[in-house]
Amino acid sequence: xxxxxxxxxxxxxxxxxxxxxxxxxxxxxxxxxxxxxxxxxxxxxxxxxxxxxxxxxxxxxxxxxxxxxxxxxxxxxxxxxxxxxxxxxxxxxxxxxxxxxxxxxxxxxxxxxxxxxxxxxxxxxxxxxxxxxxxxxxxxxxxxxxxxxxxxxxxxxxxxxxxxxxxxxxxxxxxxxxxxxxxxxxxxxxxxxxxxxxxxxxxxxxxxxxxxxxxxxxxxxxxxxxxxxxxxxxxx
Ligand code: LAC
Numbered sequence: 001x002x003x004x005x006x007x008x009x010x011x012x013x014x015x016x017x018x019x020x021x022x023x024x025x026x027x028x029x030x031x032x033x034x035x036x037x038x039x040x041x042x043x044x045x046x047x048x049x050x051x052x053x054x055x056x057x058x059x060x061x062x063x064x065x066x067x068x069x070x071x072x073x074x075x076x077x078x079x080x081x082x083x084x085x086x087x088x089x090x091x092x093x094x095x096x097x098x099x100x101x102x103x104x105x106x107x108x109x110x111x112x113x114x115x116x117x118x119x120x121x122x123x124x125x126x127x128x129x130x131x132x133x134x135x136x137x138x139x140x141x142x143x144x145x146x147x148x149x150x151x152x153x154x155x156x157x158x159x160x161x162x163x164x165x166x167x168x169x170x171x172x173x174x175x176x177x178x179x180x181x182x183x184x185x186x187x188x189x190x191x192x193x194x195x196x197x198x199x200x201x202x203x204x205x206x207x208x209x210x211x212x213x214x215x216x217x218x219x220x221x222x223x224x225x226x227x228x229x230x231x232x233x234x235x236x
Contacts, residue, residue: 004168005169006163007169007170007171008112008172009115009172010114010137013117013118016115017097022038022091022095023035025087030078033076045061045065047068048064049061052064052149061144062122093130094126094127100215102132104215108214114137114163117143118149128140143155150182152182153186167186167188170188170189171188174191174192180205180207185205191208193211193212
């Protein structure tokens, strides 16, 4: 199965880029509230993406992220000026990479690599550029092209259309369990990067592979090739 994978498609936020790298600026702007603000901001960002998809009222991920920040600040009783809001939002254009990403992507270089993310093309371009991943991906695909958020099947379909390969030949990699469930339900081979040692969502679609980070994914795929190749040789 793993041998049949032609492309690896990565989720962006939480998988490649650490959304909680905003904590230090949140803490600088609102001392003592950084972690709570970051947590609530992210939860609401995802919630609004799902709600907007259900409502049929798409707004791009930049707006969704900003609305989530406004809600999170209000809920935590933090008065956020337009200038502070702008500053916090700009962190999304330069999120930190998780430490394993760069090396793992190099090790996975035999595959066609792509991103499929809720982020807008501008947000994704900026994050890829600022983290020095320019050229690492053959495609950076934004759901903005179909105006529906993951885990809607339409979002994953955009990846197959762009890559022009069949669903089972796509290996989809995400740290977000809801995203893995959506991708698996759609028909992709899936890998859950369980960075925080959590439990998978109870949505009925288990990942084909669960790893603790991308290094483990690269190692596992490399090993599986070694195992698979001799068998193929014997069949010749
Ligand atoms: C993304 C969200 C799910 O990058 O984190 O699409």
